Amino acid sequence: MKNQGLLFSSENIKIFLKEDLYAGMFSKSDMIEGKASFNLLFFLSENIHLNAEDCGTKFLFKRNQYILHYSREESTAELWTENGEMLKYLQIQIHYDYISNLIHPESNKENADILESMIRNHYIFLHKQTPPSMTVEMHIILKEILSYSKKGILQKLFVEAKMIKLLLLIFEQFNEKNTVGKIPEIPSVIKKFIDENYHRNIKAEELGKLIGINQNKIRKEFKAQYHLTVSDYMAELRMLKAKKLIIDKEMMIKEIAIECGYEYVQNFTRAFKKKFGISPEKLRTGSFN
Numbered sequence: 001m002k003n004q005g006l007l008f009s010s011e012n013i014k015i016f017l018k019e020d021l022y023a024g025m026f027s028k029s030d031m032i033e034g035k036a037s038f039n040l041l042f043f044l045s046e047n048i049h050l051n052a053e054d055c056g057t058k059f060l061f062k063r064n065q066y067i068l069h070y071s072r073e074e075s076t077a078e079l080w081t082e083n084g085e086m087l088k089y090l091q092i093q094i095h096y097d098y099i100s101n102l103i104h105p106e107s108n109k110e111n112a113d114i115l116e117s118m119i120r121n122h123y124i125f126l127h128k129q130t131p132p133s134m135t136v137e138m139h140i141i142l143k144e145i146l147s148y149s150k151k152g153i154l155q156k157l158f159v160e161a162k163m164i165k166l167l168l169l170i171f172e173q174f175n176e177k178n179t180v181g182k183i184p185e186i187p188s189v190i191k192k193f194i195d196e197n198y199h200r201n202i203k204a205e206e207l208g209k210l211i212g213i214n215q216n217k218i219r220k221e222f223k224a225q226y227h228l229t230v231s232d233y234m235a236e237l238r239m240l241k242a243k244k245l246i247i248d249k250e251m252m253i254k255e256i257a258i259e260c261g262y263e264y265v266q267n268f269t270r271a272f273k274k275k276f277g278i279s280p281e282k283l284r285t286g287s288f289n
Contacts, residue, residue, distance in 0.1 A: 005017045005018045005019070007145075007146070008145075008155065008159055010156050010159070010160075011095070012094065012095045012097070012098035012160075013092065013093070013094055013095070013098065013159060013160065013163060014034070014091075014092075014093040015090070015091070015092050015093075015145065015159070016031075016090070016091040016093070017088075017089075017090050017091075017146065018031075018079075018087065018088065018089050018090075018091070019044075019086070019087070019088045020086070020087045020088075028078065028079070028080040028087070029078070029079045029080070029087055029089075030076050030077070030078055030079075031076065031077045031078075031079055031089075031091055032074065032075075032076055033069070033071035033074065033075045033076070033077065033093065034071065034074055034093055034095075035071070035072070035073055035074045036071075036072060036095065036096040036097075037070070037071050037093050037094060037095055037096060038068060038069070038070050038071075038093075038094045038095075038096065038099055038118065039068070039069050039070075039071060039091060039092070039093050039094075040066065040067075040068050040091070040092040040094070040166075041066060041067050041068075041069070041089055041090070041091055042066045042089060042090040042091075042092075042134060042138075042142060043061040043062070043063060043064065043065050043066065043088075043089050044063065044064075044088040044089055044090060045063055045081065045085065045086045045087060045088040045089070046062060046063045046081075046085060047060065047061075047062070047081055047082070047085060048060070048061045048079055048080075048081055048087065048089060049061075049079065049080050049081065049082070050077055050078070050079050051077060051078040051079075052069075052077050059131075061131055062131075063212055064133055064134045064139075064212050065131040065132065065133055065134070066131065066132060066133075066134055066138075067131050067132075068118065068170070070096075070118060070119045070120075090142060090146075092163070092166075094163070099115070099118070099167075100115060102164070102167070103115050114171075132173060132174070135169060135173065135189065135193075136189060136190070136192075136193040136207065136210060137169050137193065137196075138166060138169055138170075139210045140210065141162050141165060141166050141169075142166075143210070144162060145158075145159060145162050186213060186217065186218060186221045186222070187221050187222045187224075187225035187226060188225075190207060190218060190222055190230065191222070191225075191226065191233070193207070194230070194233060194234050194237065195237065198234055198237045198238055198241065198260070198261065199238075199258075199259055199260060199261040200261060201261065202230070202234060203230075203231070204218050204219050204222075204230045204231075207230070218230065234261075235271070238260040238261055238262075238271075239260075239271065239272060239275045239276070241259075241260055242256055242257075242259075242260045242268070242272060242280070243272075243276065243283070245259065245260075246280050246283050246284050247283070247284075249284060253265065253268075253269075253280050253281060253284070256268075256280070257269075268280070269281075
């Protein structure tokens with residue numbers, strides 16, 4: 001039962017994916033937490049109940065919420081859904097020594113306090129009283145981990161690199177000001193993701209599937225907030241970035257096109273000229289005639 005759904009295992013990190021849809025009224029699973037381990041649980045289906053053995057508490061989680069829990073000794077938690085709903089969650093088990101080596105609690109009091117807060121919480125993440133929601137970036141990292149096909153040392157290095165990025169996103173989320181008890185609104189979450197990934201071919205349909213939100217809701221709320229569609233905002237961002245890079249004169253036009261998400265220079269030049277009324281080459285050389 002321990003190794004059911006085991007996707008990856010090293011001396012410091014274990015990753016399990018549980019996905020069950022029983023024919024009866026309930027889907028159940030026993031989750032094992034190892035000795036001296038931090039456990040990240042990402043809930044990927046609706047209405048998951050959790051009965052925590054070590055603190056004798058029951059919880060109900062929504063889809064796309066996550067928690068972090070520290071277990072001093074090996075323990076078991078029971079998870080289940082009702083009314084024939086699917087039970088799907090991802091568990092990442094990280095050994096205490098791995099986290100301690102990353103945080104270096106001996107280096108300063110702030111780091112020591114962070115590690116102590118992580119250890120002391122009981123299914124409530126740090127100073128938050130409600131489970132946080134996964135960000136778009138977290139979804140992408142989990143998807144990359146699940147789809148990575150190489151094995152051996154390459155897989156180990158890949159997983160550890162993604163784990164550091166994931167932990168960084170988690171701490172950034174909880175260091176943001178004025179977010180206590182508040183889940184970020186859809187438009188601001190999407191905007192932040194586009195701002196950081198404008199070079200990728202982002203579509204509302206893909207965002208909807210990735211974060212489990214109806215694509216029509218994404219389109220409607222984003223346009224209501226920013227008065228632009230998702231695609232128009234991304235195009236605007238790309239052009240402004242391209243203009244700055246062209247004026248800076250540090251990159252070739254072809255490199256700028258790729259940086260701004262255009263596979264072909266011709267398409268980039270056409271879009272740039274339509275936006276600014278001048279070609280990228282003429283803007284760079286100052287030939288406005």
